[in-house]
Amino acid sequence: MVLKKLLSGLLTVVLFSSCHVATQKDSVIDLFANLKPDSVFRPSYAKGFSITYYDSLKLIHIADPWDQTAEGDYILVGSGECPQQFQNHLLPYVTYPVTNWSAFSSTQIEFAAKIGVLESLGSVAEPQYISNFYVQANLNEGRIKNVGMAGSPDIEVLLASSPQFVFVSPFKDNRYGPIEEAGLLLIYDCSYLEVSPLGRAEWLVFFSAFYDKEEVAISQFKEIENRYQAIARRAKSVVPRPTVFTGYLFNDVWYMPAGESYVAKLFEDAGAAYRYRNRPGAGSLALDFETVFNDFYSSDVWVLTVNHQGDFTTSDLLQMDGRYSGFESFKKGKVLISNSRYSGFYEKGIVEPHVILNDLAYYLHPDLFQEYEPVYFHWLKNDNQGGK
Secondary structure (H helix, E strand, O other), X not given: OOOOOOOOOOOOOOOEOOOOEOOHHHHHHHHHOOOOOOXXXXXXXXXXXXXXXXXXXXXXXXXXXXXXXXXXXXXXXXXXXXXXXXXXXXXXXXXXXXXXXXXXXXXXXXXXXHOOOHHHEEEEOOHHHOOOHHHHHHHHHOOOEEOEEOOEEOHHHHHHOOOOOEEEOOOOOOOOHHHHHOOOOEEEOOHHXXXXXXHHXXXXXXXXXXXXXXXXXXXXXXXXXXXXXXXXXXXXXXXXOOEXXXXXXXXXXXXXXXXXXXXXXXXXXXXXXXXXXXXXXXOEEEEOHHHHHXXXXXXXXXXXXXXXXXXXXXXXXXXXXXXXXXXXXHHOOOEEEEEHHHHOOOOHHHHOHHHHHHHHHHXXXXXXXXXXXXXXXXXXXXXXXEOO
């Protein structure tokens, strides 16, 4: 089926017939009212999607991440031509297995790599943030097209690559109007908005539905889950817990994770004591330096993620703000760093939450994980004394 232009805004699909315009909620209910689902996949940790199965059809629901009362987005996925009863509607239809798509985030590439379908990738945005060897090699050979920046892609190049859909990360302000206007289908990958590490990783199942590889993805996720939970059980048994904090000043604001956030969950599962663990919210707290210093100057470990060309050392940190030297963790050489330019923290980390957790647990509780080799983090190198 030729993909028709979506006439909706962000995360809203309006269904049309030749003589009737209905609301999204009523239309989806009407369309599937007489169909009994074979099964429904409801994620154990992720909150943003579900998959309902009707014989060879899959109805994928993507929840509106900013409005719990909204119905969200629906995508119909099938193994052949769109069934006749759906052809007069603008419910997006995708034929699986997908043979050509476009990735606007490096995390989507890691989902594809995890289930072994990278050969279907036809184009990408912002390749400078992609470290995957296969993708870079095919970019150099011209087999994968570079469409430029995600927020302002080269529409001609994108159209020439002929994707069945474009995977994008949603934002409150719809940045993808030109892509919709070009008649391309957007599919929203909301994994980055999940507040638990396992919730983000579980979007692997969502991605796999477009390839009919759910069994593979569920099996892989179960392995990730089991390893993650085993590490968490060991780490959380330690008493007392080392104290931690994270972040740094950006334009005079220090963004510290709220208590219901992804990072706070990681700290909890790594067996760390985080002072703001009871602060409500799943996002960040905007603070000044004085507040952070007052609350965390004596913390045992400072956990940092940066994107820095070359080695990031103590002098680089102090160049950002000399006041950082006042933290006890800095004085004692207990600044834990992941340089995402090389570590892949924001790429492969989405399908390796157990590895990230093991890294943190290794440094926080070295006696428990003596044989472990960290992957994403290391102690910040001291310019004068070398690093550990």
